[in-house]
Amino acid sequence: MTVTIEDTRTRFDDGRRIVLDENERLLNSVAAEQWDRAGALITSARAVFVIGNGRSGLAVQMAAMRLMHLGLRVHVAGEVTAPAVGSGDVLIAVSGSGTTASVIGAADTARKVGASVVAVTTAAESPLAQRADEILVLPAADKQDHSAAITAQYAGSLFEQSVLLAFDALFQALWSHADQTAERLWERHANIG
Secondary structure, X not given: OOOOHHHHHHHHHHHHHHHHHHHHHHHHHXXXXXXXXXXXXXXXXXXXXXXXXXXXXXXXHHHHHHHHHOOOOEEEOOOOOOXXXXXXXXXXXXXXXXXXXXXXXXXXXXXXXXXXXXXXEOOOOOHHHHOOOEEEEOOOOOOOOOOOOOOOOOOOHHHHHHHXXXXXXXXXXXXXXXXXXXXXHXXXXXXXX
């Protein structure tokens, strides 16, 4: 069977439409006031820590970079240069299911030392959400949900994409009120490595 360029384009168009439509639906359904409260908590923190596993971890690391560009003190939990979390800090903990043991453990540690916890999850009643000061629900399917009732995408793709896009939207909102030029943010951009 020979696949033509036309066949490939058609399939890509279908995939693109699914990804864009699902993310638009999801992001338009989130509670903006919860994201606003989380933004206030994050920007008032002494330091911000982020944690997530797998692709969720990669998405929240991208969010961490943007928060650093705003001039916030940001650390990726588990990295060798991350200091101890403490009182006045905030932990952004990301787990689609809200049951990831390492993320829940980090939330427990953060709360024990007086840090705030922002949970990002699909599950408002999950163990992670129960430990949070602010719960940011992204109504995507858990990666174990293969029913296609919420998303046609594989595993946790919609959740992971929405973590990135929602935090980029939060960054944009925070930046618009930060009185910092793009040039000022660029000065903080990585210039080695």
